Amino acid sequence: MAPFFCDAQTFSVKALTENTKTSLRGLSVVTDKVVWVSGSNGSVGKTLDGGATWQWIKPKGYEKLDFRDIEAFNEKEAVVVNAGSPAYILKTVDGGESWTESYKNVDTAIFLDGLGFWDKNKAIIFGDPISNKMQLLKTIDAGKSWLNISDNLKFPLAKGEAAFAASGTTVKTLPGGKVWISSGGTVSNIYYSGDYGLNWQVFKCQIWQGENSTGPFGMDFYDAKNGVVVGGNYVKDKENSNNVLLTADGGKTWTKPESPVLGYRSGVTYLDKNTLIATGTSGTDISTDGGKNWKHISDISFNSVQKSKKGNLVVFAGNKGFIYRLFY
Numbered sequence: 001m002a003p004f005f006c007d008a009q010t011f012s013v014k015a016l017t018e019n020t021k022t023s024l025r026g027l028s029v030v031t032d033k034v035v036w037v038s039g040s041n042g043s044v045g046k047t048l049d050g051g052a053t054w055q056w057i058k059p060k061g062y063e064k065l066d067f068r069d070i071e072a073f074n075e076k077e078a079v080v081v082n083a084g085s086p087a088y089i090l091k092t093v094d095g096g097e098s099w100t101e102s103y104k105n106v107d108t109a110i111f112l113d114g115l116g117f118w119d120k121n122k123a124i125i126f127g128d129p130i131s132n133k134m135q136l137l138k139t140i141d142a143g144k145s146w147l148n149i150s151d152n153l154k155f156p157l158a159k160g161e162a163a164f165a166a167s168g169t170t171v172k173t174l175p176g177g178k179v180w181i182s183s184g185g186t187v188s189n190i191y192y193s194g195d196y197g198l199n200w201q202v203f204k205c206q207i208w209q210g211e212n213s214t215g216p217f218g219m220d221f222y223d224a225k226n227g228v229v230v231g232g233n234y235v236k237d238k239e240n241s242n243n244v245l246l247t248a249d250g251g252k253t254w255t256k257p258e259s260p261v262l263g264y265r266s267g268v269t270y271l272d273k274n275t276l277i278a279t280g281t282s283g284t285d286i287s288t289d290g291g292k293n294w295k296h297i298s299d300i301s302f303n304s305v306q307k308s309k310k311g312n313l314v315v316f317a318g319n320k321g322f323i324y325r326l327f328y
Contacts, residue, residue: 011277011286011297013316013324016051020321026070026080026168027267027304032311034075037323038067044096048075050313051325057096062088069114069168071123079143081125083165085110089125091143103137103146110135113165116173124197126171126181128163132156134181138197153191153200160186166217166234166266167304174221180251182229184215190229190251203252208232208242217266217280218304222273225250228291230265230278237264237282244268244278246291259293261285267304271314277326279305279316300324 024045026038037045042063045056065082072078076095079102082088087110089103112127112135121142127135134153137146162185163170170182177196183189188205207229208214214233221227225248232243244261245254263282270276276287278294279302285294302318305326314326 024317028072029308032313036072038070059099068165113163114168114171129157182216222270230268232264
């Protein structure tokens with residue numbers, strides 16, 4: 001039986017800007033007016049008018065970095081993190097005119113994957129394992145300084161188990177200290193802490209896995225129980241054998257939807273409890289029944305998607321400087 005979708009609501013995507021020479025993955029939709037993005041070639045972009053105009057910034061001295069994740073609080077304050085080695089965390093409090101380096105790691109194995117803020121002061125960043133130990137950093141002063149808390153996670157990662165900085169969303173924080181981190185590659189796990197990264201549990205995640213190009217590439221939780229992971233195999237982005245899973249118990253167990261997304265997906269977000277959107281290099285899908293059934297709405301390639309923290313604006317970011325918005 002084919003999944004039923006109510007035709008009363010239509011979904012479409014429209015370009016805000018495109019054709020800049022940067023691959024965008026970091027995305028922070030602060031309000032319906034204020035949006036920050038980040039990507040390759042040391043690029044950070046922001047709009048203060050809902051995407052009508054954009055200002056492009058290159059933090060001085062960091063022009064060659066690939067900024068995979070960004071978190072902004074308003075038009076002035078943002079924290080950005082790059083992928084690869086050396087690893088840097090930068091912070092601005094003047095809208096990007098100047099940046100302070102709050103963390104640097106020159107270990108050749110360092111690779112930071114994403115950051116999540118619990119509130120304006122407390123945040124966590126995680127990275128690929130070094131000597132089988134997931135790298136974990138924490139701030140309690142709004143990103144001015146970072147403490148290495150990697151020893152808190154007692155579970156050694158398996159050989160070939162790492163994570164993907166495809167959209168900065170394989171980490172998800174919720175108020176009160178809850179955080180989920182998903183790993184992929186040879187095996188896929190969900191690491192959960194309910195106390196700001198002090199103590200951890202690990203749960204199996206049965207998404208497509210087993211190769212260094214497979215696993216979860218994006219994750220979101222609507223609340224402490226209901227969540228979604230998306231991913232697959234980024235080198236086979238039109239295959240969808242096991243690319244999306246749902247949880248109703250905080251990540252302990254995962255189930256397949258009735259009808260899946262159309263291919264590899266690297267970003268996913270809840271618009272409300274019933275409406276979810278997932279995107280990737282082979283397009284975008286919408287679910288209006290809590291993730292059980294998915295409908296393909298666009299073939300345009302994106303890396304990430306996010307809804308405004310204080311509004312309804314939904315923004316996509318992708319390669320070639322693509323920034324689009326969802327109309328719904």
